[in-house]
Amino acid sequence: MSQIDHQRYFDCTDCLFKTISCQYIQKDEFEKLRVKSVQLRYKKGEVILKQGAKSTHFLFLRKGIIKFNYEDENGKNLILSINKAPALIGGANLVNAEFNLFSVCAIEDCEGCTIDVSMLTRIALANTLYLFKMLQFITDVFRSSIFNFISLAHKQVNGRIADILIFLSQNIYMNNEFVLSLSRQEFAEFAGCSKENVIHTLRKFHNEGLITVEGKKILLNDPERLQKISKHG
Template identity: 60%
Template structure:
């Protein structure tokens, strides 16, 4: 049986190094960062980063699917986005020293690599290209979140739900058929509407042969029409 360390190294060479920091970080710098990282498994529902708490690390998600969850003054949950591995979580907190403004919660069995924020910052200060890379990821994340924002803020429920289905198919599950990792209630928290509205709208899409639903299992039958619904709003 291999030791834990060897598994870690392989994973990291495969993921963080190759995909995220590629070519901007030397092996020794990477090893420096790597020494302080620990891997962590998360069960469905487990909190990875908690809203309101100061965090000392980024989490490089190796495996799994997570939701960004904001809990408002009235304890109402709102899902900001759903995203899958591999991805770097906690970028928004990287320099603003105050607390995290939302929680990140696993909605599928996940595994993440905790990266010490202080060491990462130290490294970034000494490695311009690496820092540039992080800056790029940060602004890139901002840019992509704007479209999500536009959908939710300026479309009706049909269009919002269509957008969510498109995002799940194209980016999260990357498959026309998938088993939904969230409840109808959570879907409603994502779409910004009531759960009944989600149920009715999904049912309508099913009746119109745009999707086929059976419990948590969803199959996209007609992506083009979904895109059209998204466009008319």
């Protein structure tokens, strides 16, 4: 019996991480991971991993939406990517760095399990197909952020905001209508522009009938035309 009784919020039976893991490793191997794992809940706004802190564990995110945030030397924030569950968070550091390069914050209430890095590494090293699967999980986050950056790097604000709207609709909320989890300030940190520019641009899109904005509620009326704006830059 463990000394500390960790609270259990949810049932592990149909856990995706377990399902995937057990395609590659034995149940008793997985059990070694499970007993070390702790269930956690995060409220919207909470920091899950802190930039610069030592990376002691991964988090398998089973529910919620998170942002990867980079704070620069002037205290300015940049959102590198937004991801929804399921995702393996903190893995950017498996191969690379000892310390977190970015912060990870909940932008909707989240649930997840810690996963012991050294144990996962040990098991993965002995099960290379599993290792590959984990690396795929991890690099997915990188890859998605690269394409955000390409948009940032050579499109103007109209195109970038169109891109973000399409991205959120297709990759995060899976719907043309959604309630934005980001403040206008955060939207600006994702789009790499000023808060005012975001507001003006959303208003313009709204007035042109492209989208309907009602506070945090956004409806994409004309995704095709939005695509055109994205393409055109």
